[in-house]
Structure formats: C-alpha cells, structure tokens
Amino acid sequence: MRGGSAVLLALGLMVTTAAGAQSSQPDDEIAASANSSAVTPIAGSQRYYPAPGQPFQLSSPADPSTSTLTKAEGDLRVATLHAELTGDGSSERPIQQLIASLSGGQHAQARAIAQTAQINDPDVLVLTGVTYDDDGQIPELLRTQYLASGQRGESAIDYPYVYAAPTNSGLESGADLDGDGTIGGAGDAIGYGEFAGQHSTVVFSKHPILTDQVRTFQNFLWRDLPENSLPESRFSDLEQSIIRLYQSSLWDIPVQVDEDRAPVHIIGSAIPLPEDPTGIDLVRADDQRRVLAEYAAGNAWYLTDDDGAHGGLPAGHPFVVAGQHSAPQPLAAESEDLDILLENAALQDPRPRAVTEQPLTGRSGTPWHTDHTATRAVPGERDVRASYVLPSAALGVSQSGVFWPAEGEYGYEVVDPQSRFGLQNRLVWVDLQDLG
Template structure:
C-alpha cells in the first residue's frame, strides 16, 4: 500500500482506491485477530492507520487496537552511506526510501496491545550485532568508519509488543528487511539483509538480552528465500530451523499464475516467484491451519494467515 509521497496513502484510503478496497475486503473476509501491515506509510499522528482501521470496522471487522512505530525508511542521516560521493539521496537514509516514513509497519489487533511493553528495535545499530557483516571494500570498512556510528540495522522497522488475549499474553515480533540486491561490489545490501534476519535468530538464542517471552509469533518480510533469488539463503534457513519456532509452510493459489505454491512474493518482471514472507509461531503453540491469499492479481505479496489454538 506504499505510495510515492507523504499523505497520498491517507488520500487513497479516504477515496477507497481500488487496491485499498481489495485489501480491506481480503482482511475482513479472513477476520484476523492480529494483523501486521507492511509497506504502510507512516505519518506522525497515525492518520492513515486510523482511517484504515475505520474502513475495516465499516467492512464488519473492527480492529480497534493498533501501533505503528516510526520506521527507519527515509530518515535522513546527513552522511554518504552508500559511498557514491553524494549525501541526501534515498540510499543515504537509514533505510532506502523517497520520503521519511515510506513503507512502514503497523500492527492492528482485536485484542488490547500493551503499549508500555513495546520494545522498539528499529534504532539498533548494525555494528552492535555480534559478528556483524559490515561491508568492506578492498579490505577496508566501507564507505567510512563513522558511518557505522549511526547506521541502524533495520531497513524499515523491527519491534516486539504484547497482546492481552483472555488474560493471557502473546508476544508479537515483527520486522521488514531490505532487499539483498542493488548493493554494489561491497555487497552492502546483501550483508544487511542477512543480518536483519540473523538479529532475530540471536534474539531467540538469548544472545541479545533475555529471549522473547513465549508464547510468541514472529511476523516477517525477510526479503529472503531459502533457495531462490538474491541473498544469503542460509540465514533464513537457520531461522526456520530454530527449535523455538515452527514453520506452518502456508500455501495458496496465485490468481495470475494459476498455481498453488508457497510463493508469498511475485515480481513477474524482476526476481519472479519467491517465498520471502513468514509467520512463525513459537514451538509450543498448536497450529490449526495456515494458507495464503492474494488480494488481487497485481499484488506483489500475499496475505499470510495462520490459525493457532488459544489458550496455548
């Protein structure tokens, strides 16, 4: 749902633009208890998110609780992060974007969100990740050591929060990694993409503070397929194989391709069909069913749904 400039998403939600209406219909028909929206433009007062929630309620599926921390996308740094000799370009923001807040993340819920329990990981510095894959060129840090004094790991956002469901708490964790392509000879984007997923594996191992409180669900656009496309495939494979999580491996039929598969992202003029989006419940939760739904033929990503038994 991302747009080309600030305020345009709010405009299109209020206008009930066709793609917005298709997404509203898809969500209302699946009636989720909790929903993570990706590529949802952030604005300071959350007006777009409020308008979107209002339309969901009008469609018969109210989700009155929501949270959307400010993303890194488009946040200016004043430095030359990509080493091209210029500053102030989209590549010099904390996360690539044409404007601040572009393509953010938002969580909506039928159940209360404990805002005080928010653990926003969006500001975590890349250099602070153990054994970080900081880009190097000809053996030297690239583009300059001072860049990594401010360079954050998350391309978009990463956070953890609690839902209160029938007096029991469910930890929701979410992140949206940048694409592993377009990184140049120093492989900056490829390395950063891998480390954005590796961050969560280290979280599960308890190597970045105490491990997350179970039960939990990790929601991710890792921009990384286990086998195909660009990127360091072993990182997503290691996360999926982690003993703390289970992979429901949802499938669904793509309306344009006419086939059933585990494809969650489809770019016919780019990398093609990839599995890049994941819903990973913690191991002790009982998964009842899972699947994919494409809101319209032109959509680049499917809605992923997973039913879990509650209470755990």
C-alpha cells in the first residue's frame, strides 16, 4: 500500500475505542422536522419533487414537475465538507479525548456532519479538517456510529471503503519556523497545528478504493518545487531542508466505480490557513494550488511521491479535485491566486450554488451574503467559497449544489447559525456522468 502508515478501513473492522465521558449529550432541543416527509409524490408520476434544501435534477428547466430527488442512474456524486472535527489542543491527550467524545454516537458536531451527508447521499465523501489517529479509530467511529446510523430521521449511509493517512499538520519541525524566538508550538510545526495529526482528511466511498495505487505527497519539500515562492531570506538552509510544501498533504486516491472502466482519481487536499501575520502561509498556499493544478494536468514532472515515484497524473485518467483549497477567512481569501485552479484547462468549475428557494442575500440578519457559491459562513463578515469539487474537463456534469437551506427549509437545523448543532461549513457536491 502506498502512503506509508495510511489506514484503510473496511466494513466490519473491529475498533477498540478509548474510554471516557462523552463531550456532548443528545440534542433533544433539535426540532423533529427531519422526521417529516422529505419528498412529495407527484400524482400520476413515479418521480418526486424535492423538499426545499435538497439536491435535485431538472430534466427540463421549463418543466420543474419532472424534477427527481435522486441523481441520474450511472452518475457519481462526489462531495466535500470541511468538518473541523479536531481534538482540543489544550488537552494532554487531544486525540484520545476526541476518540472518547465520539464513542457512543452522541457527539453533536459529528451527528450534524453525518446528517448533512445522509441528506445529500454522496457516493464519495471527502471530509477535510478531521484529526488523524494512527489506529484509524476516528474514521471508523464516524463510519459506523454516525454515517451508518440514521441521524434524526435520515437514512443511514454505508461506506465500506475509507482512506486516511498521516498529515504534516502539527508535526514538530524542531526549528523556529514562525520566527518568534522559541522552538515549539503550532507555528513551528511543519504544517500549522497544535498537535500531530490535528488537521487531516478522510475519504469515504461506496466504491472500492485501490489502495495499492494511492499516491501521497506529504514529504515533498517546498524548495524542490521549481520556481517556488519560498522566501529564502526568511529561512536558513537548515530550515529550508525541512519545510515541506503541504501543510497537510496531497493525495491521489483511485476509486473503482465500474470494473469495465478506468478508476476515477479523487485528488484530495486541504489548506488549513491560520491567522498568519507574516503572510508566508498565503504564499505557500498559492504554490500548493499551483502543484495541484499541474498534477491534475499531468505537468508535475518534478513531483516525487512518498514512495519515490515521479510525475503527475497520467493523461486520460478521469479525476476530481476535492477539498478545501481557499482560505476560510475573507481578508486572506482576497489575496489568493485561485485562477490557477479555476481557469485551468484540465479542470472545470461547475460553480455549485446554494440549493434553496430563499436567496442568501434576502435572509434576515445576513447582510454579508453576496455569493451563492459560498461554502463557509463567517459571522459578521461576508461568506467565502473555501471548499471545491472540480472535475476534469472531460467529465460530464449533470448537476451540482451547495447544501445551504434557509430557515423553514428541509435540513436547516444543520446550518442554523443560532444552534450549537449548526455547522459553519457547507457540503458542496457535483454529480458526474460519462466517467470514461
């Protein structure tokens, strides 16, 4: 298996979880609206009209009565959500604390993540911002006790295949990378983080993951990128020899959707950008997006994966880029170079929009809402588009969306900013056809 100590979890894997008290109690205050019918049958038709806030497909824009809640037969729904499900950095054992709080299936945030996934039912789900543990207990708990358990009236989802791997987040560098005069802490980690593995990614799939073909790029050094933006005057030769390009990692995960077709490569990564007064992480993120675009286009001849193989994705392979590729803060996002991804000829941007009957700009108390493609709510500021699903240009896109229902619409409880149950980030999905 590529990717070093990467963890592949399969159906039925037994996991021993750490003992401890739950960090959250069942959410009795959540309305039982999820138990109401999600779809309304149309008289004389086998099709269904979706409830507000749910993904839908229009057979004809002029005939909404032909809408159907489910994706078209043969389509592949790929989704990503920045989960922000991490251990408490102030805890002596943050990973064990998170495992203990997830055990039992009552962690409020994990339930909201699972309910969001269950409403949208992706075939491949890329969760960014999830803490990594060597034994794979965290993804297995999410799989078995949350996703495979119906949340508030939703249907469970079975993901037999799960992929998780180590990350640079929180990995001690042994150097004073943030220049504060001391060694240690989140700013001196190879990738920003209060403890090793704090910000990683988990991929859940209904289809087999070809683990022997997975490529990871955790160890690739920033200085080894041709024409890189590494500020050499800021770092010593020793420091340049340990600074890796990715703050988390870059993964290429082949998923076998159809035995008679080439696998679809899920190219996942996340850019966990902290409040960085030096601006170095923003420059680093631009270089990460450049490598991501060149890898997808097959032009990353310089790139070496963690097993020593060279080059980018071979030409002709269907792929989808998914994850958090932009800053979650509005001011930081304004200074980013996203065109290298969004204007790349090898990629297409479906520009998924909020699936809602009530425009974001017209919602009470949200004067900063201006963009229906936003994926993250930022209280008191304008919302930002931070998470992306970008298919290869050769793939067909039948529909796409951002799960952002309004008050009174189905599923609102998981995005309600007034609820402790509500998530700050939104799931974004794309339905793909003509998979090759």
